[in-house]
Each structure stands twice: as structure tokens, then as C-alpha cells.
Amino acid sequence: MKFSVNWLRDFVDLPESPEEIADLLTRAGVETENIETRGANVDRVIVAQITGSSRHPNADRLSVCEVNDGSGTKRQIVCGATNYKVGDKVPLALPGAKLPNGLEIRESKLRGVESAGMLCSPIELSLGEDASGLLILSPDAKVGAPIADLFPADTILDVEITPNRGDLLSHFGLAREIAALTGEKTKSTPRESKIPVNKTGVNITSTHQCPFFSARKIENVRVGPSPPWLRAKVESVGVRSVNNIVDISNFVMLELGQPTHAFDADKLKGGITVRLAPDGEKFLALDAKTYSLKQDNCVIADQEHAIGIGGGMGGEETGVTDSTKKILLEAAYFLPASIRRTARDLNLQSDASYRFERGVDPDMILRASQRAAELMSEIAGGTSATEIQVAGELPADPADVSLSYEKCSRLIGVAIDPKTVDEILRGFGLRKTANTNNSATWKIPSYRRDLQRDVDLIEEVLRAYGINKVPGRTRGRFMATSKADCSHDLETIVLRQRLAGSG
Numbered sequence: 001m002k003f004s005v006n007w008l009r010d011f012v013d014l015p016e017s018p019e020e021i022a023d024l025l026t027r028a029g030v031e032t033e034n035i036e037t038r039g040a041n042v043d044r045v046i047v048a049q050i051t052g053s054s055r056h057p058n059a060d061r062l063s064v065c066e067v068n069d070g071s072g073t074k075r076q077i078v079c080g081a082t083n084y085k086v087g088d089k090v091p092l093a094l095p096g097a098k099l100p101n102g103l104e105i106r107e108s109k110l111r112g113v114e115s116a117g118m119l120c121s122p123i124e125l126s127l128g129e130d131a132s133g134l135l136i137l138s139p140d141a142k143v144g145a146p147i148a149d150l151f152p153a154d155t156i157l158d159v160e161i162t163p164n165r166g167d168l169l170s171h172f173g174l175a176r177e178i179a180a181l182t183g184e185k186t187k188s189t190p191r192e193s194k195i196p197v198n199k200t201g202v203n204i205t206s207t208h209q210c211p212f213f214s215a216r217k218i219e220n221v222r223v224g225p226s227p228p229w230l231r232a233k234v235e236s237v238g239v240r241s242v243n244n245i246v247d248i249s250n251f252v253m254l255e256l257g258q259p260t261h262a263f264d265a266d267k268l269k270g271g272i273t274v275r276l277a278p279d280g281e282k283f284l285a286l287d288a289k290t291y292s293l294k295q296d297n298c299v300i301a302d303q304e305h306a307i308g309i310g311g312g313m314g315g316e317e318t319g320v321t322d323s324t325k326k327i328l329l330e331a332a333y334f335l336p337a338s339i340r341r342t343a344r345d346l347n348l349q350s351d352a353s354y355r356f357e358r359g360v361d362p363d364m365i366l367r368a369s370q371r372a373a374e375l376m377s378e379i380a381g382g383t384s385a386t387e388i389q390v391a392g393e394l395p396a397d398p399a400d401v402s403l404s405y406e407k408c409s410r411l412i413g414v415a416i417d418p419k420t421v422d423e424i425l426r427g428f429g430l431r432k433t434a435n436t437n438n439s440a441t442w443k444i445p446s447y448r449r450d451l452q453r454d455v456d457l458i459e460e461v462l463r464a465y466g467i468n469k470v471p472g473r474t475r476g477r478f479m480a481t482s483k484a485d486c487s488h489d490l491e492t493i494v495l496r497q498r499l500a501g502s503g
Contacts, residue, residue, distance in 0.1 A: 002237040003174055004038075005155040007255075011175035013184050018155045021178070028181050028463040030168065031160040038236055039153035040091070040125045042099060046070070047141045047150070048092035048119070050084055058111040065119065067092060070144020078115035083133030089141045090134045091120040100126040127151055128235045138228050150228040154236050166358030167447040170257030180427040181464055190256055193366035195388050202391040204274040209298035209338040210310055212362070212392040213274050216369050217265060217385040218327040218376050221245060223320060227379060239351075245320045245327065248375045250351070258331060258360050258368035259352035263307060265326035267318045270303030272328075274310065274391070281306060285313045285348070297342045298334065311339040311356040312348050327382065331369035333362055333395065361447035362394040398444035403454045405438050411455070412462050413470050424464040425457060 005018055015021050022032035052066035056078065065077045065084075069092055077092070084090060094117050097105040101124060107116050122128030122135045125147065141150060159174070167173045172190065179186050195216075202215050225231075226247040234241055234250050241247050245262050253259045277283075277293035283306050284290050291309070293299065298310035308314040311334035320327070339356040343349055369388065376382040403425075405418045418440075422432065425442060430451075434441035444451045451457060462470075 001159055001161055001169055003157045003159055003171060004233070004236045005157065006152070007171045007233060007236070008175050008178070011172055011188060012179045012182075012186050014178065015182070018157065022157060024178065024181055025157075025159065025174075027466065027468065028177075029162075030165070030174075030177065032157050033160050034158040036156050036158070037153065038126060038151075038156050040127055040147040040151035041153050042093075042097060042125065042147065044094040044097035044105075045099075045120065045125065045147045046092055046094065047089055047137060047143055047145045047147060048075070049089045049143050050086055050119075053084075053086055056111060056113060058113070062111065064113055067119070068143055069094070070142075075116050076114055077117055077119055078110040078113050079119050079134070081119065081121070081134045084119075084136060088134075089137040089139065089143065091125060091137065091147050093118045093120055093124075099124055122235065122240075125151075128240055129238060130240050136225055138225050138231065141228060151232050151235075156236065161358075163358055164450040166355060167257070167361060169355050169358065170253070171255050173257050173447070176429070180424075180429070183427065190364065190367040190371060193370040193388070195366075195370070195384075196386065198387045198389050199391065201389040202272045202274070204391045206274060206276045206298055207392055208335065209276070209296075210274045210332060210334050210392065212365065212394050213272075213300075213332040213390065214330070214366060214369055215272055215389045216329040216331075216373055217389075218329060218373055218382040219265075219325070219385075221325060221327055221376060221380040221382040223322050223324050223380065230379065243320065243322070244380050245324070245376065248372055248379065249329075251375070252368050252372045253351060253355070256364055256368045256371065257355060258364045259311070259355055260368055260372050261308060261314050261330045261352070262320050263314065263318045263328040263330065264320055264324045265328040266324070268302045268307065268328060272389075273301050273303075274332075275299060275301055277306065283309060284316045285309065286316050286319050287313065288316060291346050291348065294345050296338075297345065298338055300330065309342065309346070309348065310334050312342060312346070312353045313350050327376065329369060329372055329376075331365045331372075333360060333365055359449055363446040365394070397446055398449050398451065400433060400441050400443050401451060401454060401457055402439055402441045403457045405440075407454065408458045408461055411458050412465070414465075416461065416465060420465070421461050424461050427464065428460050430457075 018035050025032050048067040048069045050065050051068050054064050056062035056064055063079050065079050067075050067077055069075050093105045095105055095107045105118050119134050121131050123131040161168050223243050223245055226244045230247050231241045234247050239250050249260045249262055277297045277299045279295040281293040299306040300308035307318045334356045336357050336359045339353050343353045373384045409415045429445040431443040432440050433443050
């Protein structure tokens with residue numbers, strides 16, 4: 001997953017250089033695969049507004065745009081994109097600009113028509129992977145301003161997250177991990193949802209696949225382009241900006257790790273039911289593909305048909321468009337095994353399913369819904385309902401785990417003071433519930449369901465203490481053969497013989 005260093009700094013004080021951050025994480029078992037710089041710090045690329053557009057007289061696939069670049073003189077640009085309209089603000093590369101891909105902009109003639117610059121797509125400015133059209137900027141962008149004012153320089157870390165660490169699939173989650181490893185405190189935590197709960201209006205008939213579901217109504221929204229800061233955040237980590245509502249949903253997922261989905265409430269028929277699909281049910285998804293569902297696939301449905309694949313993707317018929325005025329915001333918990341099975345059955349992978357497959361934090365569901373609702377009010381003018389509809393129950397907290405301090409030092413190979421062990425585990429969010437002379441019982445936070453045994457806690461101690469502090473002679477010491485070793489050796493020998501016997 002890609003992480004923005006600027007975004008991480010919103011939550012924790014970081015080491016000075018990106019290389020130090022990468023080294024810190026890699027030493028703790030969270031491998032950083034790549035470091036890259038992002039941002040639109042390109043000379044002679046500015047904000048311009050399209051004031052007129054006409055067909056190119058000599059090319060069917062080109063148009064001739066008149067743009068205002070803030071200089072007081074209209075500028076003529078030949079353009080091949082079709083995703084704009086008159087009045088849009090877009091990036092303009094002036095003659096003399098050199099784009100990140102090496103292209104140098106000059107005044108030229110395109111099929112016999114003068115063009116004094118180039119209107120740019122996201123990929124041409126290294127602001128995303130989209131090459132299909134122009135980068136449409138916020139209506140609030142100032143004409144003539146450098147594009148770097150909207151997209152400041154940033155460093156992106158490409159981090160390999162192991163399947164058991166779903167808690168790291170967000171900027172807040174990785175910042176929380178960095179804080180534990182450095183001894184810093186997180187600057188802020190997601191606020192709790194204080195909205196009253198109403199257990200009507202939503203029905204779950206498949207609690208095994210979806211133990212908990214929430215729906216929040218938001219009215220009077222104005223769908224449109226996202227403000228520059230929001231667009232810069234989501235696009236910095238490779239997510240394409242769509243509109244303010246979709247971008248808010250993606251922003252919250254990237255920030256807190258909890259996927260949400262916005263339905264156009266005016267397109268829904270009756271109440272919401274979470275159910276299993278009948279074998280062969282057809283579903284038109286937001287990716288414009290029609291899927292044939294299997295009978296163990298979990299779907300979100302209104303009274304007439306499925307409107308979303310649980311934990312996977314919403315439906316095209318109820319998707320948010322420019323005319324949407326009312327939102328139904330979903331935030332739910334889906335069983336990881338169910339989402340993995342559905343993603344495999346349908347060959348449907350999404351950013352949401354990637355997180356649900358690895359397990360989301362139940363404590364973050366309503367917090368994420370609250371965060372998204374607040375942003376929709378702030379950015380899109382929405383009015384949130386005074387209550388939230390819920391069904392089902394949140395999964396129980398992980399079981400407590402006991403740890404022997406003597407065993408911790410013995411397995412690591414270095415005597416570690418119990419106070420240091422306690423300090424490390426508290427830094428990772430664990431809370432001591434009982435204590436004896438040489439052992440303690442720890443309450444596991446809801447986001448660390450991978451911590452199930454004492455050796456899991458010992459691993460956390462070692463990650464923070466630093467394996468580099470364990471002498472080499474200790475790391476390579478002899479261990480007596482166990483029953484598990486003998487069993488493994490026997491199985492390996494038998495397997496080799498069978499494979500050899502089969503040629």
C-alpha cells in the first residue's frame with residue numbers, strides 16, 4: 001500500500017528523512033519496498049479556465065479551446081480530451097515548461113491550428129495514473145496560480161503489509177505503529193460517534209457473513225469536484241478523484257482503514273436487507289460489469305434487488321451522480337472469509353475487499369461513518385440525520401493473553417526488564433488487566449486480532465526492542481529437537497519419496 005509522508009505527519013511526529021522511516025519499519029517487520037517523490041512542482045504549469053471550445057476544423061478527435069491564464073490575454077490551445085466543459089479549471093503547461101515525463105512544451109501547430117501550450121492530464125503531471133482526460137481542478141482554484149500551490153511536494157512510501165496486519169492498511173494505523181516503535185504519541189485519534197442508534201430500517205438475514213451493518217442518511221448534498229486538499233490527498237497515493245462524495249468515502253478508508261459506501265438514497269426502494277444472493281442473481285456493479293452471483297455471496301439489497309456486493313462494490317443503478325441530493329452511507333463489518341470467497345468467486349478485487357479480507361477494526365466502523373458524515377457536511381453541504389440505523393452486533397473483543405516475563409527473555413535470548421516489556425506492550429495499545437511476580441495478563445485492542453498467544457506478544461516486544469540488539473551468538477544458538485521437528489522431518493522425507501516415485 002502507498003502512504004503519503006505528509007498525511008502520516010498529521011497523526012505522528014516522524015523521523016527526519018523518509019529513509020529513516022523506511023528503515024524503522026523494515027527493522028520491525030513492515031517492509032518498505034520503494035520511496036518516491038510526488039507533487040506538481042513543475043515550472044510554468046498554472047491553473048487556467050476554459051472559456052470556450054469548438055471542434056478542430058481538420059481533425060474529428062481534436063478541439064480548439066480558448067483559455068484564461070490570468071494574464072488578461074486569451075490563449076488558444078488544441079486539445080484531444082473530451083472530459084471537460086466550458087468553465088472548468090484545468091492545468092495549463094505554458095511554452096517552456098518541462099513535464100515530469102520529459103516532454104518540453106512549445107508553441108506549435110496541430111493539424112494547421114496554432115496551440116500556445118498544453119492542457120494536462122493527471123499522468124502527465126505525475127499526479128495519478130489516469131491518462132484518459134484532463135485533470136479537472138476545483139472551482140475554487142485561482143486562475144494563474146502555480147499548480148504546485150494545489151499539489152504540494154510529498155514523499156510516498158510503498159509498504160508491503162502482511163495479511164495478518166490489516167490494522168496497518170490506513171494512514172492512522174501506520175502512524176500508530178510508528179508511534180509505538182519510536183515512543184512518540186499520536187497527535188489525534190478518530191472521534192467516537194455520539195449519534196443515537198435506531199435498530200429499525202435495516203435487516204440482516206445473513207449474520208454469519210455480516211455481523212454488523214450501519215446506515216446513515218445525509219440530505220441536501222451538493223455533488224461536485226473535490227476541494228484541492230482532498231483531491232491532493234487521495235491522488236497522492238494513486239486513487240483517482242471522482243467527485244466530492246466518492247472522494248470523501250475513499251479518503252476515510254485511506255485515513256482510518258474502514259471502507260464506507262454512499263448510495264443515492266432517492267434510487268432505493270424501501271428498507272435495506274443484508275442477505276445471501278440466490279444462485280445466478282445478476283448484479284450490475286460500478287465497474288460497469290454484470291456479475292452472476294453465487295448463493296453464498298453476501299449482498300446489500302433494497303426491497304426490489306441487490307444494490308451492492310457486501311464488502312466488494314456498489315451497484316451502478318444506485319451510484320452517486322451529479323444529480324444526487326440524498327445519501328445513504330453504509331459502514332459495516334463483514335466476515336473476512338466471506339469476502340475472500342466472494343472476491344475469488346467473482347474475480348472482483350477492490351480497495352474495500354482488500355481491507356475486509358484482512359479484517360477491519362470493529363471499533364472504527366461508527367467512527368469512520370461519523371468522520372465521513374462530518375466531511376460531507378463540511379464539503380458538500382449535507383445535513384446528517386439525527387440518528388443512525390444499525391442491525392446486528394459488533395464482534396466481541398479479542399481474548400486476553402497471559403505473558404511470562406521469564407519466557408519472554410528466554411525466547412528472545414536477552415534479559416529484558418519487565419518494566420520495558422510493559423512499556424512496549426502499552427505502546428502497541430495493550431492494557432494490563434492482571435499481574436503476578438513474573439507474569440501479566442493483557443487486554444488486546446480491537447484492531448490487533450492477530451495477537452492470540454504469548455509468543456505473539458513476545459514478537460511485539462522484540463520488534464520494538466530491536467532484533468539488532470540481540471547478540472549474534474544468541475540468535476544462532478542450538479535448540480533441542482522437538483516433537484514438531486520430528487514430525488516435520490518425517491513428513492518431508494515421505495513427501496520427497498512420493499514425489500521421486502512419481503518421477
